[in-house]
Every structure is written in structure tokens, then in C-alpha cells.
Amino acid sequence: MRLLVTLLLCLTLPASALADGFISRLLHKPVPGGVAVLQLGDAASAPQVRYQNKPVLVVREDGKQWIAIVGIPLTVKPGTSEAQVDGRAVPFTVGSKQYREQRITLKNTQQVNPDAANLKRIERELAEQTRAYQQFSARQPSNLLFDKPVDGPLSSAFGLRRFFNGEERNPHSGLDFAVGAGTPIKAPAAGKVILIGDYFFNGKTVFVDHGQGLISMFCHMSKIDVQLGQELPRGGLVGRVGATGRATGPHMHWNVSLNDARVDPAIFIGAFKP
Template structure:
């Protein structure tokens, strides 16, 4: 599929209903080797997404993976599909979904090797925080983990996204990160070059669940898009929303900056499914195998 065809198909999908239903006959014909959602999002590797066929059921089934509810949509072929987030630490091999009232369904996870990145920080506290800073980080971390684990039954308005900022991609998802020579958690999001003050636009409808200034992440916004699809935006210079706001695709959440643990102005963007951080590049057609 060409980049132009991809862009056209994506634009036509971005206004879907709260439960994503893609049923136009022309769309199924345009993707003979799988429906658009499958061809776009199915990247079953650690840190990726598996699109799993659940069949032609009368209604959306209740599906869990590793104890967390999974996003379920009806695709162009009128079959229900589970859109499963795969954690970076997931081992290659067969994995199973629990489907309420039905037999378990399995899918295959492949392997993927991620690069390393070494960063020098002037603020040594952002490498080894003191006890007070560590206590602050732990409070903030719990708040974020609770937000990632939430599940609203209402489905997302769309599952294929426009970029939240127009800048070029810089640090990719999954990098093994070394700060001042010390290894830390792998990069759990995707970075965009964005001069301070650039508008950050939400790529799907949702509810704002966090607006906070964090020790590592700086000024941060979380948006709950429904059914466990959560996005996070970090290092902002300013906010344009408040906690509890309802936002629509294209609304401005805030402005890019360099707050928190950042070496320069940029946007760090996370996407989470069923409490697993996954590669945001998948959702904007920029995934690199």
C-alpha cells in the first residue's frame, strides 16, 4: 500500500463511532490480505500490537490478557478483533487471551531487537535522585500506573492516529537507555523534535485523567481514549486542558517544552493498551520492523 493510499484510508477511519466499526465493502476489497486494522496495527513483537480474530459474535466479547481488559473492535469484515498490547518484556512464542464464555484464543509473538542510546545529563538528580526526590517519584509513578491500568467501557473514536505534533521522529520506542553511563528502563515512548511552544494535538477523542508536573516527565498530560487505550504527553511547557476535560480529536492539550528529564525541547509520547506500553509508531504508520 502506498503512503498516499495509507493516508486516505486513515482519514476515512478517523471519524469512527465509539465502538470502532469498519464495514465499507470497498475497504475490505482494498486489503485482500487482511482488513485495514489488521494490516496497519498487527505488529506482534515485544513492545508491539497483536490484532487477534475473535470471530462473528453477536456482541463484543469480554477479553483479558495478563489480567487486564483488552480493546475489542469490529473490523471491516464484520468480525470482532482484539487489539492487544504486548509488553516489551514479553517472551517470544505462543500467548493466550481469555475470552469470557468461549475457548481461549492464542497468538504468536515474534522477536525484535532494540538499539541503545547513551545520554549525558547535567542534573545529576535526574540520574540518582536523593531520598526526598525518590519518594516524590514513587508517588508520581503510582499515580501514572493507576491511570494506565484504568478501563472505560466506551470504545475509542479511532485507533489509527495522526501525529500529535508535525516534527520529525527522534528517539524511537524501545531504546535501551543509559543516563551518564548507568542503564535505566527502556524508552517507553516515541520522541518528536518540537520547538518550545508547539501545539500538542490529541489524536483521538478522550477524557483527560492527569495534568501534572512530574519530577522526571515534567509537565505531563494523560488522555483515556476508552477500553484501555491511554496516551501520555511529557516535557510540556504549558497546559491547555484540565483534569476531567473531555477532548475531541485535534484539540490542543498543551505546548511542547523541555521540563523534567529532558536535554532539549521535544515531545515524548506514550501509547498504552491493556496496561502495556507499546510502540506509538505503529499507530501513525511509522513502525520499523
């Protein structure tokens, strides 16, 4: 009977749904701040894909057809968007998603309205981190189903509209885990350390390049346990949880970036909520 039900279900599903592999089913969440997976066919070599004039991660799924894994910035409006595949326009649909608000009170008012000296520091640090996010290495990611960087419950979700002392600032660009100070932070996938810093907002910070524009950023750390240029295996120790920078207490903040777009890390650990 179970086999019969399975066969009937397969007959009722569209061919495209049956053709989608594991990566497509895991990652295809085409909303602002999400990921679109585009099917590209089974050519002998990988197509060249760009989105918003940025190179895009392309992998072969299940050893068969090529897929593009496109990061969609939070600023993209729902509707039709467009990638360039070998110079040809390929449209895809971006759905809608409502993000909640988060209101935070900070005692240090400099972390809400910095003075001129701190603004210069922030601009310099932002430029440095932006360059890291824009890196696009040739390496293939070792895995796209990520491990959690820490073993703990999720707290602040990606995309929250944030108000500090009543003033709106940039949306929450990562995912927070409620864990204590000193908790080990582990690489969710293999990668190379491309940036280390101690920043005004992010505190002690590490960027890890997983390949082809897929980059993790860990911040507010109490201790950094890696060196610039170091190759990390999946599960390798990155550092320890802390509360450095603009943080109200110890927690693990993790960003994931694709083609220089910050996207919801929950997608990569199977915890995305529409």
C-alpha cells in the same frame, strides 16, 4: 492487464490475509512492545478478552467480525503467548525485535541517582501514573489510525535501551518528535483528560483516555492547555512542547498504552519499523 495481475495476486494470497481489514493490517505488529490483533468471529455481542489478567480493547472491524487489539509489554519474550477470550485460551505468536541503545549525559545527577526525598516523590508520582494507565473505560475509540500529535520528524524511537551517564535505566517507553519549544500538541484521537501532573521525571504531563484501555500520555510540556475531566476532540489542543522534567532539550514525548502495556506509538501512525 492490471486487473488480471490483481486477480492472480488474490488467488495466491491466503484467505486469512484477504479477510484482514484495515485495522488489522495497520496494527498487527506482534513483537515485544507491539500489538497483536486477534480475530474473534462475528458473534452478536462483543467477546470479553483479557491478557496477562488485564482487560483488552475489542472492536468490530469493517462492521463485521470482532477483533481484540492486544498490547504486548516489552518484557514479553518471543514465542507463544496467550489471551483469554470468554474464559477460553487463545494462543498467538510473539515475534522478535531488536531495539537499539541510546546514551544520554545529564548534568543534574539527581535525575540519574535521586536522593531519598526525591525517591519518595518519584514513588508517589509513579503510583499515580500507574493508576491512570490501568483505567479501562467503556467508550469506543473514535479512531485507531492516529494523527501525529505534532508536525515534526521522529527523533528517539520507542524501546531504546537507555543509559544515563553510563548507567542503564528503563527502556524508552514512548516516541519523541524533534520540534521546538512552544509547538502546539494536539490530541491524536478524541478522548478524555484523566490525569494532569508536574512530575520529577516527566515534567508537565497529560494523560488522555481514548477508550477501553487505549491511553495517550504527553510529557515534558512547557504549558498545559486542558483541565482534568475535559473531553478533547481529535486534533484538540493539549498543550505546548517544552523541556520540563528529565529532558536535555525541548521535544515532544508521546506514550501509547494498551491494556496497561506501553507499546510503540509509531504503529498507530503507520510509521512502525520492524
